[in-house]
Amino acid sequence: MYSYSNFDADFVRSRVEEFKGQVARRLDGSLTEDEFKPLRLMNGLYLQLHAYMLRVAIPYGTLNGAQMHQLAYIADTWDKGYGHFTTRQNIQFNWPKLQDVPAILDALADVSMHAIQTSGNCIRNVTADHFAGAAADEIEDPRPTAELIRQWSTDHPEFAYLPRKFKVAVTGAPHDRAVTKAHDIGLRMVRNDAGEPGYEVVIGGGLGRTPMVGKVVRDFLPRADLLAYLEAILQVYNLSGRRDNKYKARIKILVHETGLEELKAKIEAVFARNQTLLEPVDAGIVARIAADFAEPTWVRKPVVDLPTDVGFRAWFDTNTAAHKNPDYAIVTVSTKAIGATPGDVTSAQMRVLADLGEQYSHDELRISHEQNVILPHVHKSDLPAVYASLKAAGLGTSNIGLISDIIACPGMDYCALATARSIPVAQEISNAFEDLAVQHDIGELKIKISGCINACGHHHVGHIGILGLDKAGVESYQITLGGDGTETTTIGERAGPGFAYDEIVPAVERLVEAYLGLREDETETFLAAYRRVGMAPFKSALYPEVVANAA
Amino acid sequence: MARAFEPQVATANHLLDGDVVYFTEHGDWTRHLTEAVVAETPDQAETLLGAASLFPQDVVGVYLANVQVIDGKPEPSHFREIFRTRGPSNYHHGKQAEA
Numbered sequence: 019m020y021s022y023s024n025f026d027a028d029f030v031r032s033r034v035e036e037f038k039g040q041v042a043r044r045l046d047g048s049l050t051e052d053e054f055k056p057l058r059l060m061n062g063l064y065l066q067l068h069a070y071m072l073r074v075a076i077p078y079g080t081l082n083g084a085q086m087h088q089l090a091y092i093a094d095t096w097d098k099g100y101g102h103f104t105t106r107q108n109i110q111f112n113w114p115k116l117q118d119v120p121a122i123l124d125a126l127a128d129v130s131m132h133a134i135q136t137s138g139n140c141i142r143n144v145t146a147d148h149f150a151g152a153a154a155d156e157i158e159d160p161r162p163t164a165e166l167i168r169q170w171s172t173d174h175p176e177f178a179y180l181p182r183k184f185k186v187a188v189t190g191a192p193h194d195r196a197v198t199k200a201h202d203i204g205l206r207m208v209r210n211d212a213g214e215p216g217y218e219v220v221i222g223g224g225l226g227r228t229p230m231v232g233k234v235v236r237d238f239l240p241r242a243d244l245l246a247y248l249e250a251i252l253q254v255y256n257l258s259g260r261r262d263n264k265y266k267a268r269i270k271i272l273v274h275e276t277g278l279e280e281l282k283a284k285i286e287a288v289f290a291r292n293q294t295l296l297e298p299v300d301a302g303i304v305a306r307i308a309a310d311f312a313e314p315t316w317v318r319k320p321v322v323d324l325p326t327d328v329g330f331r332a333w334f335d336t337n338t339a340a341h342k343n344p345d346y347a348i349v350t351v352s353t354k355a356i357g358a359t360p361g362d363v364t365s366a367q368m369r370v371l372a373d374l375g376e377q378y379s380h381d382e383l384r385i386s387h388e389q390n391v392i393l394p395h396v397h398k399s400d401l402p403a404v405y406a407s408l409k410a411a412g413l414g415t416s417n418i419g420l421i422s423d424i425i426a427c428p429g430m431d432y433c434a435l436a437t438a439r440s441i442p443v444a445q446e447i448s449n450a451f452e453d454l455a456v457q458h459d460i461g462e463l464k465i466k467i468s469g470c471i472n473a474c475g476h477h478h479v480g481h482i483g484i485l486g487l488d489k490a491g492v493e494s495y496q497i498t499l500g501g502d503g504t505e506t507t508t509i510g511e512r513a514g515p516g517f518a519y520d521e522i523v524p525a526v527e528r529l530v531e532a533y534l535g536l537r538e539d540e541t542e543t544f545l546a547a548y549r550r551v552g553m554a555p556f557k558s559a560l561y562p563e564v565v566a567n568a569a
Numbered sequence: 570m571a572r573a574f575e576p577q578v579a580t581a582n583h584l585l586d587g588d589v590v591y592f593t594e595h596g597d598w599t600r601h602l603t604e605a606v607v608a609e610t611p612d613q614a615e616t617l618l619g620a621a622s623l624f625p626q627d628v629v630g631v632y633l634a635n636v637q638v639i640d641g642k643p644e645p646s647h648f649r650e651i652f653r654t655r656g657p658s659n660y661h662h663g664k665q666a667e668a
Contacts, residue, residue: 044584045584047626050625051584051625051629051630065582065587065629065630066587067589067649067652067653068587068588068589068653068656068657068662068663068664069586069587069588069663070586070587098660098662112657112662113662115585115586115587116584116585116586116587117585359659359660362659430648430649430652431652431657431658431659432657439652439658441657441658441659442658442659445659488648488649491646491647491648492648493648
């Protein structure tokens with residue numbers, strides 16, 4: 019894992035000191051809210067519906083046991099004993115008090131963490147495949163690249179006031195677990211015909227009001243050219259991106275309005291100039307970062323026979339994934355017990371996860387954009403012990419990828435921007451399908467719920483997407499179908515008129531029933547079935563009265 | 570035809586903890602909607618907003634929210650304002666826990 023240099027540590031600590039002074043000046047009246055708001059947002063502090071919210075960066079979703087322990091300590095000391103893992107691999111605390119935030123930031127700095135650039139029109143926390151460095155299908159660990167981008171983008175003076183926020187995701191595997199095509203820049207690590215490492219660069223993806231799948235702007239970018247090329251994209255966007263309309267300010271609109279070819283020519287021209295102006299990245303820095311992400315020393319011990327009881331087997335089949343070392347497994351810990359709030363973890367659970375990470379996963383944990391926690395490197399012999407601890411802590415639910423493994427944004431239970439609630443919809447869908455045997459029979463089905471058009475809940479790329487809106491003063495939920503957030507990214511198609519709050523769960527039940535009735539066999543997933551038969555049968559299931567009236 | 574005026578209260582978030590607050594007839598802030606002063610006319614609403622905006626050191630984000638007056642007490646009309654009087658629906662936190 020990356021360890022802070024003295025420069026990093028000093029920088030983070032100086033930002034805490036700076037913010038301490040800013041909070042003091044806000045409290046004594048020297049700063050107005052208009053003056054203070056951009057300063058607090060630069061430090062991840064939002065004012066939400068019922069309280070402040072502090073969004074803490076977890077760079078590319080990677081953290082160690084000590085950091086997870088500290089998050090638990092913060093949750094207990096300054097919040098209400100829990101934290102919420104987000105769809106950008108971060109953690110949010112929902113109840114901090116303004117005067118306590120500098121102390122929280124100090125506590126974060128103690129474990130090399132911060133909340134910088136988790137808000138505002140800057141380059142946000144860079145995200146990566148949560149199976150990085152562990153996945154069997156990986157070409158290369160994306161985290162050294164993500165860390166290099168973090169260092170380049172943190173406090174980058176030229177990109178502090180972009181037209182809008184800017185999100186970068188990196189994957190090192192052909193199977194895209196990082197939704198890279200729905201980011202402003204998505205990087206896929208590839209090799210060229212000569213076997214040299216580089217990147218496929220995708221730009222202009224994004225969800226939100228105008229969902230778009232990113233487009234390839236460069237098939238192959240040599241690794242050494244990465245920062246000069248990213249700098250070129252950002253420079254072109256910074257100068258040409260629209261600032262007249264917040265809803266048209268993301269780079270996806272620039273790509274759309276300018277056209278990929280013209281924009282690509284501009285980027286290449288600036289890139290050529292950058293190559294002559296910018297010094298190449300110091301090889302020592304790159305080597306040091308790479309060394310920090312060196313493979314752990316794998317434990318060599320025999321793999322014992324795994325238990326055959328139904329509970330363990332179900333968990334093993336659903337919640338573990340193939341590791342590049344065949345003696346190991348990747349464990350995905352579900353934060354989504356039946357009826358629970360997706361992404362919420364109590365301080366006690368954080369401590370269990372921290373201990374398990376330290377003891378069984380080479381001191382590494384990950385947060386996925388699907389709001390789960392990963393133990394990336396667990397020796398197969400340790401799986402029974404890990405499962406037993408997780409189960410005892412209420413973290414043993416065997417539902418990864420199933421209908422109750424729902425993404426939900428905080429929605430109008432917390433978020434000031436929300437137009438409807440998301441969390442209780444997720445909870446009620448989970449309760450409606452509480453029988454795990456039924457969930458396993460339904461198979462892979464990704465439901466993603468957003469409580470407003472900004473789409474933090476990634477509803478556009480859910481197999482079933484749900485968008486909560488305010489329709490004439492009443493919560494109304496729109497359904498989209500057929501979305502996909504992997505390497506075959508697809509924006510879901512809107513099914514029809516929205517459903518009231520008490521109608522949305524029955525609507526989802528009808529969709530599932532329709533799917534079970536029409537699938538070819540149990541190996542055909544919901545998404546595959548949708549792609550085969552299209553919208554019509556699902557629409558009939560959603561709107562039976564329309565069908566009846568037409569008959 | 571112009572929409573009929575709905576009664577309004579002035580609301581904001583407290584500077585220190587962000588909790589939802591309402592402006593009272595005594596010219597200060599309360600955490601309980603039932604204690605809020607209600608503007609019954611557009612003129613009263615304008616005056617209320619002006620008076621409530623004089624506390625930049627105590628509260629953040631002052632705005633007028635529609636209410637219905639039932640048995641002499643204001644009750645929120647929009648679901649967002651209903652949630653603001655309670656707290657989140659997934660945990661017993663916020664105002665509902667303090668009542």
